[in-house]
Amino acid sequence: MTDSRPIGVFDSGIGGLPIAKKIRELLPNENLIYVADTHYAPYGEKSEDTILQRSLAVTDFLRSQDVKAIVVACNTATMVSIKTLRAEYGEKYDLPFIGVEPGVKPAAIHTKTGVIGVLATEKTLTSHAFDALAKRVAGNAHMEIQPSPKLVRLVENLQLDDDAAVKAVEEYVHPLIEKDADTIILGCTHFAHLAPVIEKVAGDKVSVISTELAVAKEVVRRLKVENLLTTQPDFGTTEFFSNGDLALFQQQIQYLWGIDAQAQRF
Structure with a gap:
């Protein structure tokens, strides 16, 4: 049975785009949702409580988009939040979380x-x-x-x-x-x-x-283990969401990803 639900990826801004891009390269048929929590960027200047609350809020949004896995594509959010995310969402909703840590x-x-x-x-x-x-x-x-x-x-x-x-x-x-x-x-x-x-x-x-390739490989491994990989033959879709300046976000995507995507607000 194929699972065409999207993979969620989030960061405080555009820092996670290189990870999302590597995931796209390794898994061209998977659907992706990228969320930039730009209104609260950068996480590195926020309190641990704020970082945790934002990680929970973005996770709730991604769950509303019916994602099958979430990549915490931010070192700070991973260090501060991923244990709580796994404890509160992982087992309860059978939702894998893949984080990123310094190499x-x-x-x-x-x-x-x-x-x-x-x-x-x-x-x-x-x-x-x-x-x-x-x-x-x-x-x-x-x-x-x-x-x-x-x-x-x-x-x-x-x-x-x-x-x-x-x-x-x-x-x-x-x-x-x-x-x-x-x-x-x-x-x-x-x-x-x-x-x-x-x-x-x-x-x-x-x-x-840098660790983006290692993180992308771990995403592939986890999806295989959980039997969550899609078998759809078509190239996967990529959706981009931000709570910041959408015009700037679209400019960032075009410059860094190479596509003229329609950014959406969350």
């Missing part, structure tokens, strides 16, 4: 100097979940954390390679390089949009680790 494990394997740099929001870096993750999988590697508050707003404004973007990236990356980091983790999904600039600033000897 500490691959970074720990990859590093030669033993120093890993982490670019993320303050909320992610100070969360108990991130601390537990680092202790669990970092091994002997030393973590140098770098809160990067300017980067999310640059991405939301589509300032992905201008002088302001380069200057902000230099401000956050150079201290990590000076501390001998040879591997830098993009610990916020928004930062994938800035990866080319981050890689250029960091230099050839530094590896930049």
